[in-house]
Amino acid sequence: MEHKASMVNLTIEKDYDSEFCGSIPLHLVNLIQPHGMLLVLDKPKLHIVQASENVEQYLSIPVDELLEQSLSQYISTKQFEEIQQKITSQSSQDKIPINLTLSVKDKKVAVTALVHPREEYVLMELEENFSNPDDNSFIGLYQHIKYITSLLKQAGSTQETAQIAATEIKKFTGFDRVLVYQFDPQWNGIVIAQAKEEDMDDYMDLRFPASDVPKQARDLYFSNPYRLIPTRNYKPVRLIPVVNPMTNRFTDLSDSNLRSVAAVHLEYLGNLNIMASMSLPLIIDNKLWGLISCHHKTAKNPSYELRSAMELLSGIISAQVASKERENAILLKAQLRGLHAQLLEQLYNSPGFADGLLSGATDIQKLLSLSGAAVIYDGGIWTSGNTPGKQELKELAGWLRRNQADKLYVTSTLPKNYIYSKEYKNKASGLIALSINAEQGEYILGFRPEVLQTVNWGGNPNQAIQMESDGKTYHPRNSFATYQETVKHTSLPWLAEEVEAAEALRSAVLEKIIKERY
The missing domain is CATH 3.30.450.40 (GAF domain)
Known part of the structure; x- marks a missing residue:
């Protein structure tokens, strides 16, 4: 399958x-996009301690005249109390949306506000409401x-x-x-x-x-x-003053929708x-x-x-x-569980576990979608399907014993990790190794062949970033024309459900070995 x-x-x-x-x-850019305004308010009085330079454009009042003033001067008492109540009652730092009418001198501006309560201050993003x-x-x-x-x-x-x-x-x-x-x-x-x-x-x-x-x-x-x-x-808009007086640092604009790009x-x-x-x-x-x-x-x-x-x-x-x-995961797990049950029955009815895994109506190749499998155990080597030669299998087991974890090893790029496997990449670019006794180099090995894949990139990924001679200034690629790359020494990937099935099979095999010995 x-x-x-x-x-x-x-x-x-x-x-x-x-x-x-x-x-x-x-x-930490200290700049916003100009389609809105940003205010930084102290807690709990909601005095304006920092503001974006473009408030004059929207409200016809210079930034300097706005700073150190209470937000209550520019909105109704009801709206001010509503903001205070919402900030006080909200334990999280989620944004609070609210419609406000700002009154500055003789000018009234309807805005949509997003209020961000922070530990030390409050961020308020304002956009004119043209809806x-x-x-x-x-x-x-x-x-x-x-x-x-x-x-x-x-x-x-x-x-x-x-x-x-x-x-x-x-x-x-x-x-x-x-x-x-x-x-x-x-x-x-x-x-x-x-x-x-x-x-x-x-x-x-x-x-x-x-x-x-x-x-x-x-x-x-x-x-x-x-x-x-x-x-x-x-044109990016600065925050005035540059440093947040509440923190003596740049204002963190992580949550700001207006943050400049x-x-x-x-x-x-x-x-x-x-x-x-x-x-x-x-x-x-x-x-x-x-x-x-x-x-x-x-x-x-x-x-x-x-x-x-x-x-x-x-x-x-x-x-x-x-x-x-x-x-999809549930369906695949159900299919694998069915195959696992059949393989388990076959395993326990076979004289040796290698025969039970590698031959019969259901085998490990069907369970894990393998092109070949091998069992290295107790001085013997058993194989089925398309596998490396016995000497190559011994050397691979030795490499696994020296370099890998003692339970399960999975890779779809074996030649990248184990250079000698390039010689048999058409048989074993993908490997799943179930250890029986890692110290003795005893493993159940499953193989997948190399599958040459053509990847179509939106532009050459090797030119995604183009640095200037100063080593600091850089530019994105200027072409998104299709760039084709052939991926070599790679098998089809191992699905999480297949890895889970392999772990369950390893446990069953170890249990059978223990029962036979003791």
Whole structure:
């Protein structure tokens, strides 16, 4: 029996997760995007101690006149008390959304506020509220979400779920292109679903190097429900004063939706020929599984209500993907348990456990989708299927004994780890080794052959980061033309369920050996 492995689990030999990109402190930039304002308030009195320089543009009051003033001067008593009450009663640091009307001199400005209670201070993000109630009514958004959810429930696979999500989010939001992007085990991303305008580049099935979404950017998705850049041609806005008076440090903007973006990322968007972008995380079992990435050819700033609906949808899509993944895992586990039971019966009815594993109606090759298997035990070597020669098996067992753990060893890139196995890569690029007695070099070995895989990258991953001569300034690649790489010395990946089945089989074999001896 063969278990089909998703290409997303393919082991890429080179690590493209840039330590350089991953070390840049994105949250301490002291700059925001100009489509909103940022205030830093002390606790508990809510005096304004820091503000973005663009408050004058929105409120017609210089920053200096706003600083050290109480927020109560600019909103109604009812709204001020509501903010105080919510901050006091909320034990978590989750964002508190609230609609406010700011009154500055003779000017009134309706804003949507996101309040971030911190231990030492309060962050408040403000965006002008231009929403048309007819365009973004609760009932209208609810109906859209309900409809999309009903379609997602009908999906038969993860791929189908992702494609429905891409298609419907594009219709719902009006973005020119929507991609669903899944991370592989090395944090490269592969586009598994796409909906786009005809004149835009096709990224379906392309893989993008991990440095495109470096570690600290991935981590920020756990504190931000989305990342919005309404236009890449913006001028960053400073916070005044530069240092937060409450902490004597730069203000941590990890949770801020307005946080300014690294210049290299804006250049990256330009190379993609897009002006605006919005991305939402797909989080499964508290791990970043993938992203929904929305692109627009011109500037685009979705309303707060639409963004909130997209945030809700990303959670629903995550849940549906998780459901499909669990469903597939349950089905595979059930199949493997059935084979394990048959193999166990055969094992106990055979005179020797090697015969029970390697021959009969059900064997270890069927259980673990192997092309060949070997048992090295008590001075003997037994094989079935396509395996290395006996001397090569002895040397492999010796290497395992010297270098590996004494229970289970699994790799889909054996030639990379054990150089001598390159000689028989067509038989054993993948290895699963179940130790019987590691000290004596006794193992059950399962093999998978080399499977040459062509990986289509969105641009050359080796040129993902282009450093200038100063060693500090860098640029993203300027081409996303398909770059093909052939992955060698690699087998199909081992699924978690197969590894679990191998561990159960090892326990059964050890139990049989002990019973026979004692």
